[in-house]
Amino acid sequence: MQQSCIYEIHSYLRCMTDKNFEVIIIGGSYAGLSAAMALGRSLRKVLIIDSGNPCNKQTPHAHNFITHDGETPAAIILKAKTQLAQYNTVQFHVGLAIEGTRNENDYSITTEAGDTFHGTKLLFATGVTDELPAIPGFAECWGISVLHCPYCHGYEVKDQRMAVIANGDIGFEFCKLISNLTKQLTLLTNGKSLLTEVQIKKIREHDIELIEKEIHSIGHVNGYLNKVTFTDNSIVPLSAIFSRAAFRQHCHLPAKLGCAITDTGYIQIDDFHKTTIPGVFAAGDNITMFRSVATAVAAGNKAGAVINKEFIDDHF
Secondary structure (H helix, E strand, O other), X not given: OHHHHHHHHHHHHHOOOOOEEEEEEEOOOHHHHHHHHHHHOOOOOEEEEEOOOOOOXXXXXXXXXXXXXXXXXXXXXXHHHHHHOOOOOEEEEEOOEEEEEEOOOOEEEEEOOOOEEEEEEEEEOOOEEEEOOOOOOHHHHEOOOEEOOHHHHOHHHOOOOEEEEOOHHHHHHHHHHHOOOOOOEEEEOOOOOOOOHHHHHHHHHXXXXXXXXXXXXXXXXXXXXXXXXXXXXXXXXXXXXXXXXXXXEOOOHHHHOOOOEOOOOOEOOOOOOEOOOOOEEEOOOXXXXXXXXXXXXXXXXXXXXXXXXXXXXHHO
C-alpha cells in the first residue's frame, strides 16, 4: 500500500510542462528530498528526477534516525514526498537519467524515456549500487540479516550469535566495532586469514572465534539467516552477519560530466558539496562511507542551502 501511495504522489508531481529549472536533483531518496525541501522553501524552481530504485529497498526498518526510528524506508520516503507536495516550487519526474550535457549557460539531463530537462545547477543524490559477493543466500539476506551498519541495525540483533564476513584489517576493525553488541561473535575470513599475529591475539583475547574456511552458502528463511555452510559441509548457526560489500556509483553521469572520483570510488566534493565541475553538487551515499538515513538527510539539507547561497551570490 505504501508503494502504491508513493507512486500516486509521483504521478501528482509529474503533471508538468516545464522543462527549465534552477536546480535539477537527480535521485529522489533521502538526500535528494532533503535538498529539495531546503531549495523549495527558498523559492527555487526545482526538479527531482528519480527512477524509484533505492539501495535500501530490501531493508525492513530504518533506525538511528531520530523521530523516525523503526519506520520502514518506504514510510519515511512517503512522508517526505507528501510534505514536499505542498511546495509548488518542487516538481517530480519519474524516470532514469541517462544523459547529461554541459551547455553554455546550463546543463541538460535526458531520461531513458527521452524527456530532456534543463537546469542551471545540478545535484547528484544518486547513491551507490552494492556489488554483493556470489555467496548463495547473501543477496537475499542483504539489508535484512546480512547488515552493513551496526549503528543502523546492531541494536536489533544484540546478544545474538553473529559474525563478520571480512578479512585482514577490515575484518579486524569490524570485529572491534561490533564486539560490544554480543559475546557470541565469529570472524569468517572466507579463506586463509590475512590478519597479523597481533590482530589474531587481540581477537582471541576478546573471545571472538576465527574461522578461515571458505563459505559455501548462507541458509535463511525469507532473508533471515540461520546458518552458514562451508565448503567442507560444516555449519555454524548464526542470526546476523555484518559485512562491507563493494560498491559502484549508481549513476555514471557525474563522471561523464567530468566530476572527479576519489580513489575509494566516491564523488569528490569540497566542504560545501561542490564537485570539481562548476554548478554541479553531490550529496548522500555517493560521497561518503557513512551510509545512513540521518547522514544522507543532513547532507542533502546542507547541499540545498549551499546551492541557494550560490544563486544569491550569483545574482545579488
